[in-house]
Amino acid sequence: MTERKKLTLKDIAKELGVSISTASRALKSHPDIAEETIRLVKEYAEKHHYVPNYLAVNFRKNKTFTIGLIVPELVHHFFSTVISGAIDEAKKQGYNILVSQSNDILADELTACQTMLGSSVDGLLISISNETMEGEHLNEFINEGRPIVQFDKITDQVKSPKVIVDDFEGAYQAVKHLIEMGYKKIAHMRGRLEVKNANDRCEGYQKALQDFGYGLNKEWVKNCVLINEKEGYDFAKELMESDNPPDAFFCITDLVAIGVMKYLKDHGFKIPSQVGVVGFSNWKLAEVVSPGLSSVEQHGYDMGKRATRLLIDLIKNHNLDSEETIQIKTKMIVRESSQMKGKNL
Structure with missing residues (x-):
């Protein structure tokens, strides 16, 4: 095997003399796998630049394990802390986040939502733009079986859970x-x-x-x-x-x-x-x-974590009916x- 060839999970398992399922669980630090095995698998994977084939895994599971996140501005201290919290929580639970911005313009928000739908995200986190009065484009996600969690700037025109500050x-x-x-x-x-x-x-x-x-x-x-x-x-x-x-x-x-x-x-x-x-x-x-x-x-970081945790729970439970509101206290x-x-x- 040359370094140019893309390393597969099968290659790692064969090289280390373990099953493919053991190698897969070791990469995820599964508690049933011995610590020494986890160490060996991770070290080998890192040394040989292993990149998981999420597309194949997710295809089998009928999920992308990707969450969409739309904010008004990326270069904004509050929203950057929200994004950090969301990414940390998503990573912890085995999800990736696809981030976009609306520039506080409805037309850009519509485009971002269509991109998210086209990318088959499992759910959406969104802080709506200042121009968003209605929520038909957001209801499209729910109609396709993909839950939404609104945060910070929200609309009552969409029946979904919300994470806000007081x-x-x-x-x-x-x-x-x-x-x-x-x-x-x-x-x-x-x-x-x-x-x-x-x-x-x-x-x-x-x-x-x-x-x-x-x-x-x-x-x-x-x-x-x-x-x-x-x-x-x-x-x-x-x-x-x-x-x-x-x-x-x-x-x-x-x-x-x-x-x-x-x-x-x-x-x-x-x-x-x-x-x-x-x-x-x-x-x-x-x-x-x-x-x-x-x-x-x-508390933007906490908002990002809590909104993401809530969305992943909705995805796992196939829950499209929740209208729970979580309110975070300010300081x-x-x-x-x-x-x-x-x-x-």
Whole structure:
């Protein structure tokens, strides 16, 4: 056998004097196989660059052991942590993940879904785009016997399990924190009106103001569409140059909050002694900007793991009827950007 020939499971079994089934189970670290056999098989497979023929195995089992995963953005701290959690859980259970992004555009999401269907994934994990209002393209998976789990951004138009964070409570705690730090005029850079998690965060913002005796100033609530740094900068400029500027900002995401902070620093406002800022998602960037950005932790890695575990259970049990909702608690991460108003750091 030359090194150029593709190594098969049969080759490994013959070389080591074990059965093909023993070699297969050893590669999967099956508990019934002796540790020494597992070691020998894995070392030989690695040395000779063995690549499992998943296509043949899956054909026999009428499964691809592949899960589709569609997110709005790949280059996004929150979604990258979700993907990491999903991949780790899938790998643990013997599944692969096919990842795609919608760019927060419905047309791209439709294309990604068709690609997933064409690739015969066993099930789909999806955080819908900001433009997705209906779910016919998602129901196609269920109609073909392939379960779906929605996470983070979801639609009630699709009857499927969902894994979400408590956006309402996370926003409530963020605004409560700002009030406790002495801020009285808190603006909110919210997300799109048609997006559920954006509405939940806005409701949490409003409830905190109400509970602490602050009225809602609708002029201080700005609707972000692109949810980017430029919108944060532009809305901060509009509000801070108005006749009644706020003294704090609660933002739909950390990226919008970074835009707010950039405007404030460019125009000589001191953070946090004059203006406080809190974001949402707890990007890695929140730790390294100056001053550090307070933010609401969404636990993306845990979300990815739990959503994947739930989907694989549905696949194994052939369950297309579940509408279970798993809600993950958020955590307020306090950094310099929202410390006591009037305190010079």
